[in-house]
Amino acid sequence: DVKVTQSSRYLVKRTGEKVFLECVQDMDHENMFWYRQDPGLGLRLIYFSYDVKMKEKGDIPEGYSVSREKKERFSLILESASTNQTSMYLCASSLRGGRNEQFFGPGTRLTVL
């Protein structure tokens, strides 16, 4: 059974804190993605990675960075959390190529106070 796991389901952080969100997939997928979901805005791509140590900016990368040191793990980093980063964060993975479905993790609900 394919699986994408995220380190936390719920997180509460304070403004200015450094926040790490971890994602692990067990499907040997080349591609990994980080999205945020906000009401009325759908899923917006923050960053993605198509290989180890490779990363590409998505549509809303400002305020975020990523790390992919191993194929199965993709980390999203909020260098200095702000209240407008309160959101649902979703990680996904897929095989290399343009016509492959993405498999999603359960999401992390992050609240920044």
Place this chain on the structure above:
Amino acid sequence: DQQVKQNSPSLSVQEGRISILNCDYTNSMFDYFLWYKKYPAEGPTFLISISSIKDKNEDGRFTVFLNKSAKHLSLHIVPSQPGDSAVYFCAASDGVRGGNTGKLIFGQGTTLQVKP
């Protein structure tokens, strides 16, 4: 600039009837389209997809229709069941022409409520 749009934020239908969810796109480079379903507090799960060389794809109660000239796709659920109540996202990919990155562009989502 929203390249994939779901203009109806919500839809309510009676159990047993047809649910039709709509999606419009602007980028003619998109050549692969997907529908995802999302329950609260869970990640989206893949439902059905269609390639731009087809105009219809069917999987059980779910059928996706693609009208390329109108840049429009729709998801039909027949018959609708209460367990179908969820948020539905359409997504598009520009595949090979987009560099085969695997990126998907998602719509805003439509919340479907199926009443018993």
